[in-house]
Amino acid sequence: AQSVTQLDSQVPVFEEAPVELRCNYSSSVSVYLFWYVQYPNQGLQLLLKYLSGSTLVKGINGFEAEFNKSQTSFHLRKPSVHISDTAEYFCAVSDGYGNKLVFGAGTILRVKS
């Protein structure tokens, strides 16, 4: 069975500082990894995904993530955050096309001025 662990429930950071949101997964088969963002009272928006190939994946809004198979991690990073990045971020894993996504518990990113 697959599972996702997001190690931080909340991450406070000052504007223009770098941030890393951590995600570890477990799966017995091939994995496809995703990061979604949820702004207050809104739905889930895809930030980026890893399917295969280069382990460094670039997404929208300046975010990137690195797939590390040996450490079973898929941490999300941004070199300089903005107030508008304040949101909840979810890491998710799937084991195949059409199969369900399994989500982590989410990390609330709070960007302070």
Add this chain to the structure above:
Amino acid sequence: EPEVTQTPSHQVTQMGQEVILRCVPISNHLYFYWYRQILGQKVEFLVSFYNNEISEKSEIFDDQFSVERPDGSNFTLKIRSTKLEDSAMYFCASSEPGSYGYTFGSGTRLTVV
């Protein structure tokens, strides 16, 4: 950009009543999903639907839940006899052929009183 549309955005219902949550997936997508998010908790998979039948369901998706694609465009989730613990945000999602692009709707907030 194509969207997954969910209606209504908010619904309040009395305990024991039946509710139907509606979704219009993206037109060329073939896989459809329902997820729910209880306030403050992680996003949980309920059911996936492909080729007019359920392809996978979770333990949450018991006999009080059902899904239907009645007319080739809508995808509905019915809860037969709502309970207080069914209060949650319900998300519909769809994915396109040959891709891992899961697109989520903006959700229906269901409140059972």
